[in-house]
Amino acid sequence: MRAKGITRRTLSAGLAGAALAAAVLTAPAQAAQPADRGGHGAPGWRLKDTGTDARFRGLAAVSRSTAWVAGSRGTVLRTTDGGRGWRNVSPPGASDLEFRDVEAFDARRAVVLAIGEGEASRIYRTEDGGASWTESFRNPDPKAFYDCVTFFDSRHGLAMSDPVDGKYRILSTGDGGRSWRVLPSAGMPAAQPGEAGFAASGQCLVSSGPRDVWLATGGGATARVLHSADRGLTWRAAESTIPAGDPARGVFGLAFRGGAGLAVGGDYRAGEPSPRAAAVTRDGGRSWRQSATPPPAYRSGVAWLPYGRSAALAVGPTGTDLTTDGGRTWRTVDTGSYDTVDCTPDLGCWAAGEKGRVARLER
Template identity: 50%
Template sequence: MRTLPRTLAAPLYAVALVALTAPVALAAPSGGAPPSEAAAPRDLAWSTTTLDANQSFRGLDAVDRSAAWVAGASVTGGRGKVFRTTDGGDSWQDVGPADATGLNFRDVEAVDASTASILAIGEGEASRIYRTTDGGATWTETFRNDTPAAFYNCMDFYPDGRRGLAVSDPVDGRFRIAATQDGGRSWQVLPDDGMPDSTGEANFSASGDCLTISGEEAWFGSGGATSRVFHSRDGGLTWSATRSTIPAGEAAGVFALAFRTPGQGVAVGGDFAAPADGVDASAVSSNRRTWRSGGDLTHLGEDVSWLGHRLVVVGQGGTVGGASVSDDGGRTWQRFSDELFHTLDCTTDGACWAGGGGGRVGRL
């Protein structure tokens, strides 16, 4: 199980392992000036539940205020689990595939409370996609990577629910894209001649949102040799790449993106080797093409989501992390919680769900 992408993980494997297995603790990070208590929003607080302390949750998709899915991996090598709630989080059911021992589920994308796809990450055949249409009672494996050098990290679907994309770390110097045209029932690897050279870069499967789709446009982030945002307007066939303002590094770069509209987006990230350093850990765009520096964070930005006009960001590196909110499109951030989560998703009806280490889920 790795927080870092395969191509960047080896030198800092211990850092990733700590991020996955460290016991949950509430700790304020050092470095950077945290917002004052007076400035911290008073209307935001997490209600948390532990579903399975042996799971680390990094994949989450919220359907609405009642229904949400969360997916993870066993920190001891057991079965990767998927949980679902349909009653607003009052109860959760383990609905994941039975044959998932050793699988590391890092992304879940739901159509509704019954239909969802989940992505397992890893080298070669460890990268797989499963689909259910009956709330997890049964699952069908719809994709298994057959390229040893590929390592899929995250996926997303277009608004029509039929078309979707999944992104892998570079193969022969170019990021690899798999696509579906039938709601995730089948996937095909796209040609890479429309992908810019990506040598030395990789994705981060920190939260399942390293790739995101808004309207008819798709974006994914990178780190490693450089920190960039890749953009496609033709279903993933061709991509342009723009430098983000988030620092690059062996374990640093863009971890997640979110768009309110195709023209208004935010990217968040950081450095897994320095999880308390949130300086320059966000970037914003208002024109699809260029990115400028957003506000500093006091923790990693592993995932970000729009909650109406607000932005919420979460991140956890070992025992260091927290949650912050922005009311100005990501230009400034206010930390409002020390709760530790890797992933979150907010819905159009005003609910935010989150998942993290120690098998914890939260609702805002």
């Protein structure tokens, strides 16, 4: 828990965060940056050489120096030196799995989620920086397909599955991911026909504070955001303004800071238009309004910049967009391909995506 009140340290961090947002905003939109070799250039993403071509849709930023990524072929990497070096800490025997989410508590403790039907959906946990892993959950139900995982703190967390028997299924842990149980479905509203979550960025299930959690949907007649204020026991659904009505369209990523929330999405198919690809809420997700100037294309990941009240980044295969007015308007600031983004209180912002791409935001 952070102490309340404004200290000199947090004030300095806030000013640095504002400066970072301003630097990115004033930089011209640019293609992928070369790998970081210690030099200085225009502010923006600096690619870090991961030594793999795995696609990383799972990302957990711990600090400016430490981050975890999880992706295809059961690949999990960890850096503790700002991305200069990466250690392959993939769980043994996981090469046939697709990791789509990772939640890390520090440089040693992390939880990763593998997606898929039936037993392909699994959760692994490490307490020693990935030197060893324990499989803590293997889905026994062939009708379930788990998409995302989130934690409220180092002990309490949830994972979500696409609808089973007409309702989203929620797993709960109270011991840091060592064990999991399925929550009762009585408090979950019915899913729409064809509705599901998108395991595209690890952001279809996100939490903020000790009890609030949100679930993003698509594929149904409308793209919705479901909210629970009691750690997943009861939920209320709200329609977003992001178009759905097709299995490829809907809300793909969420970010919340208290009651202020951002939703991004669109149509993930290459070349398909994605109008109204972003939405905002100021009441904790009870109501949503369309961004006046949304990103120009599909976006799968979104994150608030640290300490700022209104700056955030959204990423997708065709670029990165910045908002400095709380999601009302967005501007493209980079054209490199990323699937997910995450930021930390010490001004560490990371992005990850296809072909082993991992980058850190630098000025």
